[in-house]
Amino acid sequence: MSDDRRLDVLRAIVEDYVATQEPVGSRSLLDRHQLGVSPATVRNDMAVLEDEGYITQPHTSAGRIPTDRGYRLFVDRLSTVKALSPAERRAIETFLTGAVDVDDIVQRSVKVLAQLTNQVAIVQYPSLTRSTVRHIELVALEGSRILLVVITSSGRVEQRIIELAETPTENLIADMRSRITRATVGERLPEASLRLADLIQTFETNDRPVVTSIVTTLTLTFSNERSDERIAVGGTANLARFGSDFDTAIKPVLEAMEEQVVLLKLLGEATSGLSVRIGSETGHESLASTTVVSSAYGSDDLALATLGTVGPTRMDYPATMAAVGAVARYVGRTLADN
Amino acid sequence: MSDDRRLDVLRAIVEDYVATQEPVGSRSLLDRHQLGVSPATVRNDMAVLEDEGYITQPHTSAGRIPTDRGYRLFVDRLSTVKALSPAERRAIETFLTGAVDVDDIVQRSVKVLAQLTNQVAIVQYPSLTRSTVRHIELVALEGSRILLVVITSSGRVEQRIIELAETPTENLIADMRSRITRATVGERLPEASLRLADLIQTFETNDRPVVTSIVTTLTLTFSNERSDERIAVGGTANLARFGSDFDTAIKPVLEAMEEQVVLLKLLGEATSGLSVRIGSETGHESLASTTVVSSAYGSDDLALATLGTVGPTRMDYPATMAAVGAVARYVGRTLADN
DNA sequence: GACTGGCACTTGATGGGTGAGAGTGCCAAG
DNA sequence: CTTGGCACTCTCACCCATCAAGTGCCAGTC
Numbered sequence: 254m255s256d257d258r259r260l261d262v263l264r265a266i267v268e269d270y271v272a273t274q275e276p277v278g279s280r281s282l283l284d285r286h287q288l289g290v291s292p293a294t295v296r297n298d299m300a301v302l303e304d305e306g307y308i309t310q311p312h313t314s315a316g317r318i319p320t321d322r323g324y325r326l327f328v329d330r331l332s333t334v335k336a337l338s339p340a341e342r343r344a345i346e347t348f349l350t351g352a353v354d355v356d357d358i359v360q361r362s363v364k365v366l367a368q369l370t371n372q373v374a375i376v377q378y379p380s381l382t383r384s385t386v387r388h389i390e391l392v393a394l395e396g397s398r399i400l401l402v403v404i405t406s407s408g409r410v411e412q413r414i415i416e417l418a419e420t421p422t423e424n425l426i427a428d429m430r431s432r433i434t435r436a437t438v439g440e441r442l443p444e445a446s447l448r449l450a451d452l453i454q455t456f457e458t459n460d461r462p463v464v465t466s467i468v469t470t471l472t473l474t475f476s477n478e479r480s481d482e483r484i485a486v487g488g489t490a491n492l493a494r495f496g497s498d499f500d501t502a503i504k505p506v507l508e509a510m511e512e513q514v515v516l517l518k519l520l521g522e523a524t525s526g527l528s529v530r531i532g533s534e535t536g537h538e539s540l541a542s543t544t545v546v547s548s549a550y551g552s553d554d555l556a557l558a559t560l561g562t563v564g565p566t567r568m569d570y571p572a573t574m575a576a577v578g579a580v581a582r583y584v585g586r587t588l589a590d591n
Numbered sequence: 592m593s594d595d596r597r598l599d600v601l602r603a604i605v606e607d608y609v610a611t612q613e614p615v616g617s618r619s620l621l622d623r624h625q626l627g628v629s630p631a632t633v634r635n636d637m638a639v640l641e642d643e644g645y646i647t648q649p650h651t652s653a654g655r656i657p658t659d660r661g662y663r664l665f666v667d668r669l670s671t672v673k674a675l676s677p678a679e680r681r682a683i684e685t686f687l688t689g690a691v692d693v694d695d696i697v698q699r700s701v702k703v704l705a706q707l708t709n710q711v712a713i714v715q716y717p718s719l720t721r722s723t724v725r726h727i728e729l730v731a732l733e734g735s736r737i738l739l740v741v742i743t744s745s746g747r748v749e750q751r752i753i754e755l756a757e758t759p760t761e762n763l764i765a766d767m768r769s770r771i772t773r774a775t776v777g778e779r780l781p782e783a784s785l786r787l788a789d790l791i792q793t794f795e796t797n798d799r800p801v802v803t804s805i806v807t808t809l810t811l812t813f814s815n816e817r818s819d820e821r822i823a824v825g826g827t828a829n830l831a832r833f834g835s836d837f838d839t840a841i842k843p844v845l846e847a848m849e850e851q852v853v854l855l856k857l858l859g860e861a862t863s864g865l866s867v868r869i870g871s872e873t874g875h876e877s878l879a880s881t882t883v884v885s886s887a888y889g890s891d892d893l894a895l896a897t898l899g900t901v902g903p904t905r906m907d908y909p910a911t912m913a914a915v916g917a918v919a920r921y922v923g924r925t926l927a928d929n
Numbered sequence: 930g931a932c933t934g935g936c937a938c939t940t941g942a943t944g945g946g947t948g949a950g951a952g953t954g955c956c957a958a959g
Numbered sequence: 960c961t962t963g964g965c966a967c968t969c970t971c972a973c974c975c976a977t978c979a980a981g982t983g984c985c986a987g988t989c
Binding site: 614616617618619630631634635637638648651652653654 | 951952953954955
């Protein structure tokens, strides 16, 4: 019984602190929430919550603020998912439907996510490794150069220009094109790479150097880490809300935003559902007062990549989670239509 | 004579203020620079400089700070270009030579420029409109889809997939390919667009719908504003050096960084040489305490695009200008080799 | 046993007062 | 034209007293 009320108190503290950004005391808490008890009782509850590590005091005679653990409990058990307003839904929808290609979709979703949440938004480009090969093209350019084009199921088009030692015949090119197509189209990229390795042996010894050179480039393209790791970032101006201390609150985030590797780890191994990593849970000391909300997106059963927001631990969790989830759904749908 | 010394005083003020970030008074100025005169004399000079609008006082009994006008004079007449150290040169060179394609070059130069200057670096992707058409390819995909590939002299590869109403014959595709190639290869993009417009009439009436559809897409690609306007930004963590006041010093810059249109205007109509826009000269009220140093880059006679840095007006002008100039040169050279 | 009112105590924030330090402007003399 | 001297003006850091908000705890009440 009293246990229930203690949780109510914790919820109230989180909500108030998020709203006011100031430590909340027993009295001011009762001004905003009618719990039907006296300040003294609330104080007792607070003492217990502090013992259990859910809240803490900046200094002896101040109100309480939630700890990471407190936010965690709030997210897991105390918050009800806040539905987006119809206006917000419409905003996402209209904003995304205007997109002309994959890059455009990603850039637009970063923008809409940043605006919706008032936080820093990051969106990973649809991953190549999880999508399949849709089309492969070889085109002879002037000299002994060859243009290689790969189109994947996610709609991404990758191209490479290969400088060959010798100029291949038209026939050889056509031959390579059809055999490579047969071996790879429809396959996931990692599998396609495997198939390619076997392919070289099936060509005449004479042709091997050219084939090898092309297959190597193709394999590189398939396992290309650079395009696989591309990430779009937006809403950095919202960093203003993170706090006033530049060096501890803002600079670390800006630095992280420039390090793709860090960003990818942050977006991380989000499963199908929504992932929330609060403060120390991010695994980065410098992001101690930062929360990452992320979600995988994709079509139906296939997770393509991840998107999310980075904000202060003191954020509006229900709203942020709703926004991230909604954008992930819409992006997945839009990509599928594409 | 005394006019010369007054300029020396101004130079000393700029240098000291840039180094210490604090208003510089007559005494502390003489501690660092031996001008061979007394503080009182310096004070008189300062009074004159202030009358002429080159320096100003934050408050009555404080030292002087350079005004935008003061910096301008310093840049125009008082600063000697600081040569980069051999180590810095090597850094640029090794960093850029590892690049594999145009996108990579741009991303690397942003990084190197940001590190070199400790400021925010921005690099515009090589412009399509100023480069020429090098190769055009049409490839039939499954169904009635066609892959269109354009390669420009700057090394950029653009591709579009076109969904046609009807499936064109192999012959028609080959025909279109050769005629389009003849009409456009070697031309600047705007001229190529003009040539295309005339081309449609030369095809059979039956083929017109297909041809029109392809030519339209091609024209769109040529005048594509999106890829034309792409910009890479880096070193935002260096914003820490801009000042302590987030709202007036940092937020405006972050906001500008997200608005491509603003960025492009800032990089602006830099001619072949180095352009320095100080404070109000940027034309943006919110960037009043910000200086943009930019330079066009390109191969030989052809300016391809612009790059530069954004920093506080209180910056080390000689070093920044040297770095921007050097990176621009190296990038131009690297692109030309490509 | 749980809740409440009351009370003493702690602590950061606020505002006025003061002295030191840095700097200026100006004047009269060299 | 330059210089030394001097009176004057600010800001900044510091101290101190006061205030408001909040806590913890205890004794009393339902």
